[in-house]
Amino acid sequence: MSVKHAISRGLELGRSVLQLGLFKSGGRFAAKLRADRFRVGPSVRTVQPQAFLPSRYRYYRTSLKGLAAQLQSAGFRRGFTGGSPRNRAVFLAFGLGVGLIEQQLEEDRKSAATCREIQAVFRKKGFQSPLKPFTSGYKLEDYVIGNQIGKGSNAAVYEAAAPFAPPKKKKNHDDRTSPLVQINEEEESQRTQSLSCCSLRNFPLAIKMMWNFGAGSSSEAILKSMSQELVPAGPLAMKQEKEQIILDGHFGVVPKRVSAHPNVIRVFRAFTADVPLLPCALEEYPDVLPARLNPAGLGNNRTLFLVMKNYPGTLRQYLAAYTPERRHASLMALQLLEGVAHLCRQGVAHRDLKSDNVLLEFDSDGVPRLVITDFGCCLAQRDSSLQLPFNSMWVSRGGNASLMAPEVVTAVPGSGVFIDYSKADAWAAAAISYEIFGQQNPFYGAQGLDSRTYREDQLPLLPSAVPADVQLVIKLLLRRNPSKRPSACVAANMLHLSLWGQRALVNQDSAGMKKLADWLLCQSAVVLLKGCRGSSGNRVEAELQRSFLSNLDLEDLRTAVGFLLYGREQHQACIMSA
Numbered sequence: 001m002s003v004k005h006a007i008s009r010g011l012e013l014g015r016s017v018l019q020l021g022l023f024k025s026g027g028r029f030a031a032k033l034r035a036d037r038f039r040v041g042p043s044v045r046t047v048q049p050q051a052f053l054p055s056r057y058r059y060y061r062t063s064l065k066g067l068a069a070q071l072q073s074a075g076f077r078r079g080f081t082g083g084s085p086r087n088r089a090v091f092l093a094f095g096l097g098v099g100l101i102e103q104q105l106e107e108d109r110k111s112a113a114t115c116r117e118i119q120a121v122f123r124k125k126g127f128q129s130p131l132k133p134f135t136s137g138y139k140l141e142d143y144v145i146g147n148q149i150g151k152g153s154n155a156a157v158y159e160a161a162a163p164f165a166p167p168k169k170k171k172n173h174d175d176r177t178s179p180l181v182q183i184n185e186e187e188e189s190q191r192t193q194s195l196s197c198c199s200l201r202n203f204p205l206a207i208k209m210m211w212n213f214g215a216g217s218s219s220e221a222i223l224k225s226m227s228q229e230l231v232p233a234g235p236l237a238m239k240q241e242k243e244q245i246i247l248d249g250h251f252g253v254v255p256k257r258v259s260a261h262p263n264v265i266r267v268f269r270a271f272t273a274d275v276p277l278l279p280c281a282l283e284e285y286p287d288v289l290p291a292r293l294n295p296a297g298l299g300n301n302r303t304l305f306l307v308m309k310n311y312p313g314t315l316r317q318y319l320a321a322y323t324p325e326r327r328h329a330s331l332m333a334l335q336l337l338e339g340v341a342h343l344c345r346q347g348v349a350h351r352d353l354k355s356d357n358v359l360l361e362f363d364s365d366g367v368p369r370l371v372i373t374d375f376g377c378c379l380a381q382r383d384s385s386l387q388l389p390f391n392s393m394w395v396s397r398g399g400n401a402s403l404m405a406p407e408v409v410t411a412v413p414g415s416g417v418f419i420d421y422s423k424a425d426a427w428a429a430a431a432i433s434y435e436i437f438g439q440q441n442p443f444y445g446a447q448g449l450d451s452r453t454y455r456e457d458q459l460p461l462l463p464s465a466v467p468a469d470v471q472l473v474i475k476l477l478l479r480r481n482p483s484k485r486p487s488a489c490v491a492a493n494m495l496h497l498s499l500w501g502q503r504a505l506v507n508q509d510s511a512g513m514k515k516l517a518d519w520l521l522c523q524s525a526v527v528l529l530k531g532c533r534g535s536s537g538n539r540v541e542a543e544l545q546r547s548f549l550s551n552l553d554l555e556d557l558r559t560a561v562g563f564l565l566y567g568r569e570q571h572q573a574c575i576m577s578a
């Protein structure tokens, strides 16, 4: 063996210490990592395996360092006490290999620090409410209520206005340019057109009036039985006294609240009041009215009202009339995932995602902004756990059965059984993404797949015009086994990288982490600069980028890179073999 060869073998040996730690010393983890996360053997090598080491397995890396040090000193002792020149070269190179590990660890530390700094900058900026902050509005009489704008199985929603809550000027000119409004306008007369535009301008708020059958008429009982609706409520949504009752724990189960996010509805006010006779009530929902308003009605006298921003329509209504262009569709799928990831981070599972429960408006560039709404079926446990004890068939699994992830719909109640919701909403978001890309939802209709029994190879192919990375994300999210499915956060990171970070993905080699960190810094600078110019603050793309940067997680990002590179390798392999 030549000295040159010996050196390269030594370096190889050094690197394998790292791999040894990952795939051998890591034991169960190594197998799990390969089987669960990537289900790849050889390709892991080419996509920098150390890049996917989750923090809880840092232990292995630490012990690996110790192991490397021991080997190194033993090697050098032997190497310098009488070994042949060839052996000395091997050990010298081995030392260099171990040096590489050190270097990589150092790079990791630097990248993690970069992520933390970026996160801190963007977290400070926070998310701005679309309306001017207002201080009143805790009574129904504070609002002027207009026409009904929607109805579900639990509530009716009305447009509303309040003198104290005008929409923010300038920034909120989205409604004027709304294609959705334009669609309606085409169908209606010129007169209705202007009314439709005026409606959103004159009624910037929406009031959801819950239907109250069994909750009784005391405020406490109502708030208790409808507590999930309060999960997206802001900190000032309820009067201080009511808030206090909730905090004091009089309710038994206190719902948690999610912080504001551009892709999650914000409830500005929540209060109880006597049920009024609103437009269309007697025609549309006579049975749920109290006897005071309809002698045959079965509803209670009082109920819960939720005040939100009035959106021009739902995702379902929009998709019924439009097929969004490719980039917009990718941005829409990403927003759904961002919203779901935000909920997961806060320990909330929506459990009723469907296109009717996603509201839609447009930014000043005409890009659809999606907002997840209707938290009536959500899981929001006080300890933020997404594991629900499933000890009886009376425990609710959630809403819409067609879009229940396999692990939820197939769960069998029993003692010690838990349903894990941590990836269930991401699964539903992937199914809805088919609709966003102009396809039939594969789990709807008489011919549709059943989430209890489908096989992954039965999932319909998306049109070839859909970007390959997006197809990959949807395919991975619809894996039956949740441990083989990326989280919403990882999936969102994949789309972020695909949309804005191609540069960081090219030639991922030993400098991959540095490349990623450099890209993050550039991206932060661009977003900050755009923000300074003031024009892009309320644009969907800017919101998405800020959201990504303010929630940076190195491990999630690395996993996202791994999935993308793996997907590309597979794609390449398919093309070659075809």
Ligand SMILES: Nc1ncnc2c1ncn2[C@@H]1O[C@H](COP(=O)(O)OP(=O)(O)OP(=O)(O)O)[C@@H](O)[C@H]1O
Binding pocket: 149, 150, 151, 152, 153, 154, 155, 156, 157, 206, 208, 308, 309, 310, 311, 312, 313, 314, 356, 357, 359, 373, 374, 376
């Ligand atoms: N903030 C809003 N702005 C505009 N329209 C809204 C808003 N909130 C709800 N809507 C409309 O009202 C409909 C019913 O609202 P929502 O889904 O919250 O009611 P629900 O009775 O809880 O529904 P479900 O039957 O899914 O339980 C929505 O599908 C939508 O059309």
